[in-house]
Amino acid sequence: MSWHSRALQEGIVRQGDWPHRRVVGKQFPPYGDSNPDSWGVQHAMHPTLDEPAFVRWYTSDAVVDVVKQLLGREEGDLQMELSNLLINPESHSALHEDSCLFVVPGSHKQRALSETPDASKNPLDIPGAIQVTLQPGETYDARAQRATLHPCMGDAELGGTVRARNIxxxxxxxxxxxxxxxxxxxxxxxxxxxxxxxxxARMADEKGVGVGYSSNG
Structure with a gap:
């Protein structure tokens, strides 16, 4: 899989030949072309890329079985959704005892809102935010090239209109x-x-669900 990752990062995406990319400075769609640099590849399973390895991985036992356990659902409940590749994601860990990490439990289940306070000013202004103290020793090799497959898989029965719009x-x-x-x-x-x-998608269309964008930024 690493060869396929490098091909996408260093090939068509970096050269600007792939339109479905996450541009630096934009966290949510529409991404546009406001910045020539990219932090992610959209639609890794797209047939135009001719990389069937991503489809095989996404639908493999190794991935699907974990999703079934996490969601508490059966295989027949799962629907295909997104499969992206994030370029050079990093996690910053503590060399000394460090209290610079702030998290908002449950926020991964919520869509971003424009009225959410700016975390750069005071992270604790965000409702539910907590400060986490990291202990020394949890580090990573900053010299290593990093890439992360970033797929999601949904519950076809329980997703609803919000899930439809987000996907x-x-x-x-x-x-x-x-x-x-x-x-x-x-x-x-x-x-x-x-x-x-x-x-x-058909149900969303029949119900007149306006897909639009969850956020714009």
Whole structure:
């Protein structure tokens, strides 16, 4: 998988030949082209990339079994969603006892809001924020090149309209619905997950759900 990661980072994305990228300075779609630098690759399973390894990994037992355990759901409940590649993500750990880390438990389940206080001013102004003291010894090798596959997989039954908007805003259905992508799916599991994603899109359309963007920044 590392060869495929490097090909995306150092090839078409860095050269500007891949339009689906997360530009530096923008956390949420629409990303646009306001910055030539990228911090992420969108749609790693897109058939145009011709990298079926990402599809095989996303739908593998190793990934799906973990998702089933985390969500407490069965395989038939899972729908295909996003699969991105984050370029050079870093985690900053403490060399000495350090209280610079602030976290908001449960915030990963909420969409970002424009009215959320600016964490750069005072992190504790954010509702629910807590300060965490890190102990020395939890470090990483800053010289190592880093890349992280960043997929998500959803519950087809419990996701609802909020989930539909959060996923569909990335334009994933534009290519998942096509024959070219369908031909890359070699297992029944992968095909069923795709069908459930497309069904979510159809239901959202029938209910008149305005996809729009969860945030703009």
């Amino acid at each position: 569909l805003q990335h334009g994933i259905v534009d290519w998942v619905a096509g024959d070219a992508f369908e031909e890359t799916l070699t297992t029944e599991r992968a095909r069923k997950m795709r069908e459930r994603l497309l069904e979510m």
